[in-house]
Amino acid sequence: MKETVYKNLFTPLKVNGLRLKNRITMAPLYLGYAGPGGNVSPLILHYYKEMAQSGAAMIMVENAGITPVGMGSPRTLRCDHDRYTKGLETLAEAIRKEKALAGLQINHAGRFAYVPEPVAPSSVPAFGKTPRALTKKEITTLQKQFAKAALRVKQAGFDLVELHGGTGYLLAQFVSPRTNRRTDAYGGSLENRIRFPLEVLKRVKDAVGDFPVGYRFLADEWLPDGLKPSESVVLAQHLEKEGIAYISAMGGTYESFFLPEIVERGKKPGYMVSLAALVKKAVKLPVISAGRISTPSRAEKILKEQKADLIGLARMLWVDPQWPQKARKGDDRAIVKCSPKCDACLQLVMQGKPAFCPKWPKDRRAVYKDLFH
Secondary structure, X not given: OOOOOOOOOOOOEEEOOEEEOOOEEEOOOOOOOOOHHHOOOHHHHHHHHHHHOOOOOEEEEEEEEOOHHHOOOOOOOEOOOHHHHHHHHHHHHHHHOOOOEEEXXXXXXXXXXXXXXXXXXXXXXXXXXXXXXXXHHHHHHHHHHHHHHHHHHHHOOOOEEEEEEOOOOHHHHHHOOOOOXXXXXXXXXXXXXXXXXXHHHXXXXXXXXXXOEEEEEEEEOOOOOOOOHHHHHHHHHHHHHOOOOOEEEEEOOOOOOOOHHHHHHOOOOOOOHHHHHHHHHHOOOOEEEOOOOOOHHHHHHHHHOOOOOEEEEOHHHHHOOOHHHHHHHOOHHHOOOOOOOOOHHHHHHXXXXXXXXXXXXXXXXXXXXXXXX
16 A cells, blocks of 8 residues: 655644654543542553554643542542642553653533532532632632642653643633623633633643643633633633643533534534634644544644644544554554444443443453453
């Protein structure tokens, strides 16, 4: 077979002092693989080792909680105490051994937290629960918790940390006019609404020094009264001024993901690319695009048209960890694709079970099931 080289896809890129060997990154993906209590489990170690062996340049581990009251689910990694550092060290080492950069995303779920009394910028109900509005003192405490968690990421041996400002979680809840109805310095005008994430970033950078800090970025809530790109790009520009390493653009929250029109949008290839392109026009730093980028040819086109600088693969890489290797050979047809008609993994996660793909070979599925406790 004649070898095809996707020149843009396999061109190295420097991001805040880090050298990415190609433009393929693993976007954060929650699959319920953490151990009980938020510990690094044998399953999560196996999974991320497999992802790192794929040939992707950077692997972003998903959604580690900065405080017990901000956890999104019982099987979410934790980064809120030094007792978790040892397990995280093992995880970082497993990824880096495979010659991939290792990142860890830190998060507070806010009004979506899996706790009896969630907290948020304002008391805006979410799925039958009304969160309690944060006090100014609690806001300062949260900023310090983000900084301490980021420092643990650095101490555990990761190459970078990512702040989770996507999916409608706490950082995004402050920015959104829909979920932030405060009347103090953290609410009202856009300048006030972006204050919290910018102050979090400053505290994090003060704690970790020249350690790279990225940002998972909600560009559009896809809700009539939600955050729109016209406002979110202003945050992107401020993040750039404050020294963020890159922006990983995405759209939607748990309140829009299941709307019929958004479900249909999510079935289309590259359905979030336009959001990355909007952000890229507003900033000069590297921008990651994700959202069902199923083929190398599509990824190459996105890079060639300068709609993004990096490609984020989540389920695509999970379904077929050989995606980058097949892309390098130009063997696009051999890639096993995630079907837009299938939501088996999502259904399992929503039931509190670990996710498996029906397209996996039996032996791979057996290994994952055997490692799950």
